Amino acid sequence: MSKNQSENASFLLEDEEESVEFREPISIESKPLVLNIMEMHFSVGQIFWTMTSGKRINLFNSGDWIQKSYLNKFLKANKTLEIEPQINEHYCSLGLELFKSFVEAEEESDKAEIREGLIEWLAKGYWNAEEEVGMLDLAFVCAQTFYSFSEEEEDLLFESSTELFKRSSVIGSMLVCLGVVVGYLDTNLLRDLYHISFLFDCSLDEVTLSTNLISALENERNNGSEWEEALSESEKETFLNHSKNSASRASSLFSKRISNPGLVHFIEVHHEKINGKGFPLGLREGEISDIEGLIIFVNNRLPFRDLNFERGDASSLFKNLMERGAQLETVLTKRLKKIITNEFENRDSDHAKYLEISGV
Numbered sequence: 001m002s003k004n005q006s007e008n009a010s011f012l013l014e015d016e017e018e019s020v021e022f023r024e025p026i027s028i029e030s031k032p033l034v035l036n037i038m039e040m041h042f043s044v045g046q047i048f049w050t051m052t053s054g055k056r057i058n059l060f061n062s063g064d065w066i067q068k069s070y071l072n073k074f075l076k077a078n079k080t081l082e083i084e085p086q087i088n089e090h091y092c093s094l095g096l097e098l099f100k101s102f103v104e105a106e107e108e109s110d111k112a113e114i115r116e117g118l119i120e121w122l123a124k125g126y127w128n129a130e131e132e133v134g135m136l137d138l139a140f141v142c143a144q145t146f147y148s149f150s151e152e153e154e155d156l157l158f159e160s161s162t163e164l165f166k167r168s169s170v171i172g173s174m175l176v177c178l179g180v181v182v183g184y185l186d187t188n189l190l191r192d193l194y195h196i197s198f199l200f201d202c203s204l205d206e207v208t209l210s211t212n213l214i215s216a217l218e219n220e221r222n223n224g225s226e227w228e229e230a231l232s233e234s235e236k237e238t239f240l241n242h243s244k245n246s247a248s249r250a251s252s253l254f255s256k257r258i259s260n261p262g263l264v265h266f267i268e269v270h271h272e273k274i275n276g277k278g279f280p281l282g283l284r285e286g287e288i289s290d291i292e293g294l295i296i297f298v299n300n301r302l303p304f305r306d307l308n309f310e311r312g313d314a315s316s317l318f319k320n321l322m323e324r325g326a327q328l329e330t331v332l333t334k335r336l337k338k339i340i341t342n343e344f345e346n347r348d349s350d351h352a353k354y355l356e357i358s359g360v
C-alpha cells in the first residue's frame, strides 16, 4: 500500500469510527406518584378537611385551580387536608416522566424519539381507550409540566377569567398534546401554547363575564348562531371585541410568560371557524396556519359548561372530537385531521420503539 493509500485508509477507519454512534436507548418508566397539594396547580380530586366533629369541609373539587393563598390559611392553622384522587395514577406517572424527558432533552433526535412515546401514550388513552383516562389526567400532567404563571400573574387571571380556569387548563393541555402529535418539538413554543390558552378571555372580568355571556359563548360554539338574542347591546360589543382585547391585554400584562411574542396574536383567532363564519375576522381554511387551526379546533370543540372532571370521562376524547359532531367540518382543517389521524392510527412501526423507551 502506498503512503497516500495508507493515509486514506486510516482516514476511512477514523471516519468509520466516528460515524458509529453507540447511544443508550432512552428508557422511561413510571414511578410511584407522590401527590403534594402545594405543588399542584389544579386539584386531582376532592380536597377536604375533616372537622373534629366529623363534618367534612370541601375545599376544592376535581380540576379546580388551587389558589395557594386560600390553601395556606388551612395549612397555617395546622389543619390536615386529605385528597381523594380521581386520576389514573399509573397513566399520569408515565405521562409525567415522558414529558419531563421531552422537556429536558437537548438533542432534536432524542426529542423526536420521546415524541413517539408521547403519541403512543396519548393513543392508549385518548384515541384507542385502552386505558381509562379523564380530562383531569391530561390537565394534571400538562399543568405539572408546563404551568409557570407567577403569583402576580395568577392574581391578574383571578380577576378576569376565573370562571374559565378549569376549561383553560384542558384547552391548554389539548393544544400542547396535539401540537406534539402534529410535530412541534420546541418546548418554548409548546409552553407558550399552554399559557396563551389561559389568556383567550383575559379581557373579560367577573362583571362582563356574565351567565348571559357564557351562554352566548356556548351557543356560538355549538351552532355558530342564535347567540345574540339573550345579550344586551353592550354585551354584544364585549362579546365581539373580546378576542382582540384579550390579545392586547395579554401582550401588555403577560409578555414575560410568552417567549414567542408573535403567538399572542393567535389569541385573536380562538373564536374563528374555517368557513368564514367565525369572529372577529371570518377566516377561511386556506388562511390559517396549523397552530391557528389547532386553536380553532380545540376551542370550538370543548364545551364551556359541564366540565365535571370525573374519572375516565375522556377515553377516546381526541378520536371522538375529530370524528363526530355536526359542526366538525367548520372547525377542523382537512390537513390537521389527516396528520393527527395518521399519527394515531398508523403506529405499528413505532410501537416497538415505544415499548423500548417506556419500559413496558
Ligand SMILES: [Fe+2]
Binding pocket: 200, 201, 242, 243, 270, 271
Ligand atoms: Fe373567548
